[in-house]
Amino acid sequence: GNSVTQMEGPVTLSEEAFLTINCTYTATGYPSLFWYVQYPGEGLQLLLKATKADDKGSNKGFEATYRKETTSFHLEKGSVQVSDSAVYFCALRNAGNNRKLIWGLGTSLAVNP
Amino acid sequence: DAGVIQSPRHEVTEMGQEVTLRCKPISGHNSLFWYRQTMMRGLELLIYFNNNVPIDDSGMPEDRFSAKMPNASFSTLKIQPSEPRDSAVYFCASSLVQGGILYGYTFGSGTRLTVV
Numbered sequence: 713g714n715s716v717t718q719m720e721g722p723v724t725l726s727e728e729a730f731l732t733i734n735c736t737y738t739a740t741g742y743p744s745l746f747w748y749v750q751y752p753g754e755g756l757q758l759l760l761k762a763t764k765a766d767d768k769g770s771n772k773g774f775e776a777t778y779r780k781e782t783t784s785f786h787l788e789k790g791s792v793q794v795s796d797s798a799v800y801f802c803a804l805r806n807a808g809n810n811r812k813l814i815w816g817l818g819t820s821l822a823v824n825p
Numbered sequence: 826d827a828g829v830i831q832s833p834r835h836e837v838t839e840m841g842q843e844v845t846l847r848c849k850p851i852s853g854h855n856s857l858f859w860y861r862q863t864m865m866r867g868l869e870l871l872i873y874f875n876n877n878v879p880i881d882d883s884g885m886p887e888d889r890f891s892a893k894m895p896n897a898s899f900s901t902l903k904i905q906p907s908e909p910r911d912s913a914v915y916f917c918a919s920s921l922v923q924g925g926i927l928y929g930y931t932f933g934s935g936t937r938l939t940v941v
Binding site: 744746748754755756757758801805807808810811812813815817818 | 927
């Protein structure tokens with residue numbers, strides 16, 4: 713079946729460090745891939761997405777590239793800030809009229825000043 | 826657009842009481858989702874509606890939980906009777922899918938439910 717696997721957290725970094733949060737998926741066909749972010753006390757917000765292989769999604773300094781050959785969509789940021797402290801969720805949606813997103817378990821990131 | 830609106834933001838209730846959570850989706854969206862989030866289980870999809878019709882309720886934990894969507898602009902999630910293990914943050918999300926393309930998938934701010 714379809715599934716999303718994220719690296720376990722928590723991830724703790726110092727400000728300005730490089731961030732990678734790994735995400736791999738299992739799906740039939742050509743899914744769309746998403747990263748959502750959840751700040752403390754808030755709902756999930758779309759951070760970035762990619763809809764086909766080799767697409768790169770980017771937003772707020774974060775990037776992720778849709779790699780079909782490795783079925784991965786790793787999230788990266790070159791220099792994290794304290795304000796990036798949040799939980800990050802990777803998700804996929806199968807092509808067609810499918811309404812459901814398949815979610816990873818989330819990875820907590822804490823950035824220390 | 827005001828986004829997905831949930832109410833109340835916080836609810837504290839005694840065990841055995843009925844709890845009703847409310848959600849107003851984004852206007853024009855045709856699907857609505859109810860999620861539960863806990864530390865132990867993470868984010869769980871409880872039920873979702875397409876064009877106001879329940880499509881998949883396999884995530885609803887038991888008969889104490891029920892959800893309705895009487896029209897395109899309103900949905901409720903009811904727990905009766907509530908139990909302490911129902912304590913969680915409940916999120917509503919709405920989306921628009923047309924012609925196979927996802928145009929948006931937006932979450933509300935959630936309702937934090939505490940059952941004592």
